[in-house]
Amino acid sequence: MAICFLFQPPLKPINIPPSSTKRAPIFRCKASFSTTITTEPEPQPVFTFVKSFAPATVANFGPGFDFLGAAVDGLGDFVSVSLDSSVRPGHVSISEISGSSKLSSNPLFNCAGIAAIAVLKMLHIRSFGISLKLEKGLPLGSGLGSSAASAAAAAVAVNELFGAKLGADQLILAGLESEAKVSGYHADNIAPAVMGGFVLIKSYEPLELKPLVFPSNQELFFILVSPDFEAPTKKMRAALPAEIGMPHHVWNCSQAGALVASVLEGDVAGLGKALSSDKIVEPKRAPLIPGMEGVKKAAIEAGAFGCTISGAGPTAVAVIDNEEKGKEIGEKMVEAFLKEGNLRSVAMVKRLDRVGARLVDSCPR
Amino acid sequence: MAICFLFQPPLKPINIPPSSTKRAPIFRCKASFSTTITTEPEPQPVFTFVKSFAPATVANFGPGFDFLGAAVDGLGDFVSVSLDSSVRPGHVSISEISGSSKLSSNPLFNCAGIAAIAVLKMLHIRSFGISLKLEKGLPLGSGLGSSAASAAAAAVAVNELFGAKLGADQLILAGLESEAKVSGYHADNIAPAVMGGFVLIKSYEPLELKPLVFPSNQELFFILVSPDFEAPTKKMRAALPAEIGMPHHVWNCSQAGALVASVLEGDVAGLGKALSSDKIVEPKRAPLIPGMEGVKKAAIEAGAFGCTISGAGPTAVAVIDNEEKGKEIGEKMVEAFLKEGNLRSVAMVKRLDRVGARLVDSCPR
Incomplete structure (x- = not known):
C-alpha cells in the first residue's frame, strides 16, 4: 500500500x-x-x-x-x-x-x-x-x-x-x-x-x-528506567494484598487525592511526593524487582520529586520538571539498577x- | 468586659x-x-x-x-x-x-x-x-x-x-x-x-x-439535616471495618480522586456523585442512624447531587448549587427522617x- x-x-x-x-x-x-x-x-x-x-x-x-x-x-x-x-x-x-x-x-x-x-x-x-x-x-x-x-x-x-x-x-x-x-x-x-x-x-x-x-504552561517529565528483567506477571499480581487495614486505606486515599490535586494544579513536586507515597502496592511489588528499592532511593537522592513502579513493572518511573536534570537522575537510576539489582537498564526522559x-x-x- | x-x-x-x-x-x-x-x-x-x-x-x-x-x-x-x-x-x-x-x-x-x-x-x-x-x-x-x-x-x-x-x-x-x-x-x-x-x-x-x-465563581450549598438522635460514637467507630478488600479500596480511592478534582473544578454535580459513592464507611454506619438510607434516597430523588453522613453523624449532608432547590431538598429529607426513621429533624441550607x-x-x- x-x-x-x-x-x-x-x-x-x-x-x-x-x-x-x-x-x-x-x-x-x-x-x-x-x-x-x-x-x-x-x-x-x-x-x-x-x-x-x-x-x-x-x-x-x-x-x-x-x-x-x-x-x-x-x-x-x-x-x-x-x-x-x-x-x-x-x-x-x-x-x-x-x-x-x-x-x-x-x-x-x-x-x-x-x-x-x-x-x-x-x-x-x-x-x-x-x-x-x-x-x-x-x-x-x-x-x-x-x-x-x-x-x-x-x-x-x-x-x-x-x-x-x-x-x-x-x-x-x-x-x-x-x-x-x-x-x-x-x-x-x-x-x-x-x-x-x-x-x-x-x-x-x-x-x-x-x-x-495538567496545566499547559507547566513542564512535566517522566524518567523511565527499564531494566533487562522480566517482571513475573503472576507473581506481581499474587503480591497484591487481598485485605488492607483502615489506616493504610485512609493514607493511600488521601495521597490519591493529593496526587489528583497536584496534577490539576501543575504541582510537579506535590505530584512526585504523592506518587512516592503508596503504602499498599509498591511495598509488596518492589522487592520482586531486583534493585527497585535502591533505584527509588537513588532517584530521590538525585533530585527526582518522586519515584515508583510503572504499571506492574519492571520499569521504574520518576518525575521531574526539567529535562537535563531528568537525564542526570536517569543515569543515577541506571547505576543503582546495576549496583543494587545486578541488572542492566535503559533510561529515557519523556514529556507528558x-x-x-x-x-x-x-x-x- | x-x-x-x-x-x-x-x-x-x-x-x-x-x-x-x-x-x-x-x-x-x-x-x-x-x-x-x-x-x-x-x-x-x-x-x-x-x-x-x-x-x-x-x-x-x-x-x-x-x-x-x-x-x-x-x-x-x-x-x-x-x-x-x-x-x-x-x-x-x-x-x-x-x-x-x-x-x-x-x-x-x-x-x-x-x-x-x-x-x-x-x-x-x-x-x-x-x-x-x-x-x-x-x-x-x-x-x-x-x-x-x-x-x-x-x-x-x-x-x-x-x-x-x-x-x-x-x-x-x-x-x-x-x-x-x-x-x-x-x-x-x-x-x-x-x-x-x-x-x-x-x-x-x-x-x-x-x-x-473551590472556584469563587461557583456556588456550593450544603443541605444539613440533623435528626433528634444521638449517634452512639462508640458504635459508629466500632462499625468501621478493620480490613478492606482491594476492589473496594481501589473504588474508594478513585472516588476520592474524583471528589478532589470536582472540588478544584467547581463541579458540584461531580462532587455530589463522588461523595455519594463510598462503599466502605457509609454502608456500615448508615444503618445505625434510623432512616438515613431513606433520607439519602429522598435527597437524590429530590435533585441533590449527592448525600452522605456528615462526620460520624447523625446529620445527613447533601449538596446542590442552588439555595431554593436546597430548601426543597431539605424538606424532603426531613420528611424521610420522620417517615423512615421516626425521627424529627431540622434542615439548614448553608454556603461553603x-x-x-x-x-x-x-x-x-
Missing part, C-alpha cells in the same frame, strides 16, 4: 472534548453492538490507507493504583490499516508485525487485531476488509502499556479510515476488549493511550472517565503526552 | 496564604513548645478584648473519610477572650458558657480552654491571664465539628489578642491538642474550621495540609465558608 504523505506526526490530533466524556457516560462495548448490525447504516471509507500512532502510558501511579494513568510523549506503537479486497469483508488480516517476534499474527490473539475488529463491529462495517500492519515501538511486558498502545493505535486507525465516526469513549471500549483478553479489564492504560494526558477511571459500569488536565492516539499519515480515497 | 464595637462579622478575616501552608510543613504541637518557654520573647497584647467566630465543618465526605473536610458558612461557635488580672498569668479561666449545659468550665476539659492554653504556650505568654467566654452555636455530637469550632475560635481569639503571631498551621496544631483529648487526633474538622474552604489532610508527621480552592475562623469584634489596648 502506497504511503501518500511523508510522515509528519501528528498530522491530525484527534479532537476529544473533555466535557463530552464527562457528561455522556456510555456503556460497555459488548452492549453497544449486539443487535443492530444489519439495520445500522454502514459508513463509507474516506481513506484507502491510514497510519496512526499511540503513546506509551504509565499506570498504577503509586496511590493511583488501578484508576489513574498518563500518556508519555514520543514513545509508542504505530498501526497502518488499508482497505484490502483480498480480506473477507468485515474482517481484519494482519499483514506484518515489526519490532517484536513474540506477537501472534492471528488478529483474534493480537491486541491491535482485537481492537480493530471491535471498531469494525461498532461501525457495522460489512462491505470492506482490512489489512493491518503493526510497528511495535514499545517492548512487551515493560510496564509501559505496550498492549494498550497497540490497541489504541489500531482503534484510532480503523475509526479514521471510516471517517472518525466514533468518539474517544467508544475507542477506549474497543481497546478494553483487547485489554480484557490480554491483561485484564482495566482502562488505566488504554484511556490515556487514546486520550492523552492524565485520565482518572471513575467507573466501569458504565465506563466513566475524567480527564485531568497531551494528545493521545492520533493519525500520522493517510491516503484519501 | 465591654464590647467596644458592634458585631459585624467578619471584621477582619485571617490572612492565610495557601502557599505558605503548602511549602512550610510544620511539626506537631508538643514538639514546638517543649523547651523554650523561658528564653522566647513574650509578645504584648494588642487588644484587651477579642471576639472570634469559627464555622461548623463537614468531615468524612464519603470516600474522603478521615482526610477531607469543609467549612460551612453562617453556623458555628463564638469565643470571647479578655485580659484578666484576676486570672493567674499564663492561665485561662472560663467565665461563661452559653448555648450548652453539658460542657465543663474547667479549661483543661473544655475544647475552647484546651486550645486557648495551647496557644498561650506556643506564644510563651507568662505575664497575662485570660478569661474566656464560649457561645455555642453548634449542638454537641451532631457531626458538624462542634468541638473543632470551639477550639478554632478559641485559638484564633487568643492569637489575635497578642497580635496574631501564629500562622494557620500552628492554630490547627493548637486545635489538634483539643481534638485529641475530646474526639481523637484528626484534623479534618479543625483544619477547615481554622482555614475555611476545603482542606485535604496529607499527613500528620509532620502535619501537612492542602487547601483545595471560604474564610474560616475570624475575628468579629475587638477592643484595642
Whole structure:
C-alpha cells in the first residue's frame, strides 16, 4: 500500500472534548453492538490507507493504583490499516508485525487485531476488509502499556479510515476488549493511550472517565528506567494484598487525592511526593524487582520529586520538571539498577503526552 | 468586659496564604513548645478584648473519610477572650458558657480552654491571664465539628489578642491538642474550621495540609439535616471495618480522586456523585442512624447531587448549587427522617465558608 504523505506526526490530533466524556457516560462495548448490525447504516471509507500512532502510558501511579494513568510523549506503537479486497469483508488480516517476534499474527490473539475488529463491529462495517500492519515501538511486558498502545493505535486507525465516526469513549471500549483478553479489564492504560494526558477511571459500569488536565504552561517529565528483567506477571499480581487495614486505606486515599490535586494544579513536586507515597502496592511489588528499592532511593537522592513502579513493572518511573536534570537522575537510576539489582537498564526522559492516539499519515480515497 | 464595637462579622478575616501552608510543613504541637518557654520573647497584647467566630465543618465526605473536610458558612461557635488580672498569668479561666449545659468550665476539659492554653504556650505568654467566654452555636455530637469550632475560635481569639503571631498551621496544631483529648487526633474538622474552604489532610508527621480552592465563581450549598438522635460514637467507630478488600479500596480511592478534582473544578454535580459513592464507611454506619438510607434516597430523588453522613453523624449532608432547590431538598429529607426513621429533624441550607475562623469584634489596648 502506497504511503501518500511523508510522515509528519501528528498530522491530525484527534479532537476529544473533555466535557463530552464527562457528561455522556456510555456503556460497555459488548452492549453497544449486539443487535443492530444489519439495520445500522454502514459508513463509507474516506481513506484507502491510514497510519496512526499511540503513546506509551504509565499506570498504577503509586496511590493511583488501578484508576489513574498518563500518556508519555514520543514513545509508542504505530498501526497502518488499508482497505484490502483480498480480506473477507468485515474482517481484519494482519499483514506484518515489526519490532517484536513474540506477537501472534492471528488478529483474534493480537491486541491491535482485537481492537480493530471491535471498531469494525461498532461501525457495522460489512462491505470492506482490512489489512493491518503493526510497528511495535514499545517492548512487551515493560510496564509501559505496550498492549494498550497497540490497541489504541489500531482503534484510532480503523475509526479514521471510516471517517472518525466514533468518539474517544467508544475507542477506549474497543481497546478494553483487547485489554480484557490480554491483561485484564482495566482502562488505566488504554484511556490515556487514546486520550492523552492524565485520565482518572471513575467507573466501569458504565465506563466513566475524567480527564485531568495538567496545566499547559507547566513542564512535566517522566524518567523511565527499564531494566533487562522480566517482571513475573503472576507473581506481581499474587503480591497484591487481598485485605488492607483502615489506616493504610485512609493514607493511600488521601495521597490519591493529593496526587489528583497536584496534577490539576501543575504541582510537579506535590505530584512526585504523592506518587512516592503508596503504602499498599509498591511495598509488596518492589522487592520482586531486583534493585527497585535502591533505584527509588537513588532517584530521590538525585533530585527526582518522586519515584515508583510503572504499571506492574519492571520499569521504574520518576518525575521531574526539567529535562537535563531528568537525564542526570536517569543515569543515577541506571547505576543503582546495576549496583543494587545486578541488572542492566535503559533510561529515557519523556514529556507528558497531551494528545493521545492520533493519525500520522493517510491516503484519501 | 465591654464590647467596644458592634458585631459585624467578619471584621477582619485571617490572612492565610495557601502557599505558605503548602511549602512550610510544620511539626506537631508538643514538639514546638517543649523547651523554650523561658528564653522566647513574650509578645504584648494588642487588644484587651477579642471576639472570634469559627464555622461548623463537614468531615468524612464519603470516600474522603478521615482526610477531607469543609467549612460551612453562617453556623458555628463564638469565643470571647479578655485580659484578666484576676486570672493567674499564663492561665485561662472560663467565665461563661452559653448555648450548652453539658460542657465543663474547667479549661483543661473544655475544647475552647484546651486550645486557648495551647496557644498561650506556643506564644510563651507568662505575664497575662485570660478569661474566656464560649457561645455555642453548634449542638454537641451532631457531626458538624462542634468541638473543632470551639477550639478554632478559641485559638484564633487568643492569637489575635497578642497580635496574631501564629500562622494557620500552628492554630490547627493548637486545635489538634483539643481534638485529641475530646474526639481523637484528626484534623479534618479543625483544619477547615481554622482555614475555611476545603482542606485535604496529607499527613500528620509532620502535619501537612492542602487547601483545595473551590472556584469563587461557583456556588456550593450544603443541605444539613440533623435528626433528634444521638449517634452512639462508640458504635459508629466500632462499625468501621478493620480490613478492606482491594476492589473496594481501589473504588474508594478513585472516588476520592474524583471528589478532589470536582472540588478544584467547581463541579458540584461531580462532587455530589463522588461523595455519594463510598462503599466502605457509609454502608456500615448508615444503618445505625434510623432512616438515613431513606433520607439519602429522598435527597437524590429530590435533585441533590449527592448525600452522605456528615462526620460520624447523625446529620445527613447533601449538596446542590442552588439555595431554593436546597430548601426543597431539605424538606424532603426531613420528611424521610420522620417517615423512615421516626425521627424529627431540622434542615439548614448553608454556603461553603471560604474564610474560616475570624475575628468579629475587638477592643484595642
